[in-house]
Amino acid sequence: MRVGSEVDNGAQAPTSDKSHNDCPGRVLYRHVAGRWAGPIVLELWPEPLRFHRLRDALPGISEKVLAQNLRELVRDGLVTRTVEPTRPPQVTYSLTQLGNDLASQIHGLLTWVGNHTPEVLAARRRHDEQQQQQAS
């Protein structure tokens, strides 16, 4: 609770010049660890997919966000976008070699999460119960 009546002076220096924040590796990590980049790459791992197939494989994603992520992945050389000039047009996304390497790392992380979520939930329950007891 606001002890001193000091008003927060809203201008919080964006920290923008701290060199480690602009570090490209940092930025790239933030992207590949984002909410959807990992899952998308994993979907493309076994086989190339078209836009709507990809969307359907990722329940909950919006087309906007899927498109954003794909654009970024293509730009970063992790995914290839191939257009078949048919009618209607077909656009296929596939992993590059670089993207393939990344996929194996993502896979490791994501399957770890899949395998150990129950243990984490159990630990969490134990922890919360102890907190409960201490509170009482």
Added chain:
Amino acid sequence: MRVGSEVDNGAQAPTSDKSHNDCPGRVLYRHVAGRWAGPIVLELWPEPLRFHRLRDALPGISEKVLAQNLRELVRDGLVTRTVEPTRPPQVTYSLTQLGNDLASQIHGLLTWVGNHTPEVLAARRRHDEQQQQQAS
């Protein structure tokens, strides 16, 4: 602080109740893939560290966010918090076995990023140049 704790879907009801959004694995992934959880776990991988040591090892993190992440990690059974009742108190954070497993996955992803950032940057430059040409 109850960060991302429970369901609590105050968010803009993503098509209402799509169960996959509340899926514990999804939530856990969002956490370990967050901006700092990965780096923190990696710092603890070689050896346990105290709060300020950890903060200093992670340039740019605020104490608030470090504390938040550590609390969550402890709650999830990935990190152990040990208090030495000396004067002044010493608090040491170390990985559990579960946290150790996670660390190796994170390590894979983070070192991949470290090793391949130059290639990504090169790809990005190539891509941006092509866009430039098409625009003209």
Added chain:
DNA sequence: CGGTATCCCATGCGATACTG
């Protein structure tokens, strides 16, 4: 089919001040 455009909200994170 394969996207963009627009609008808006929830959440994460940073900065600063204070406490046991």
Added chain:
DNA sequence: CAGTATCGCATGGGATACCG
């Protein structure tokens, strides 16, 4: 030393409508 409290922005991402 090891945190908590408070405030506020920036950003990612969701919903919806529209375009080539």
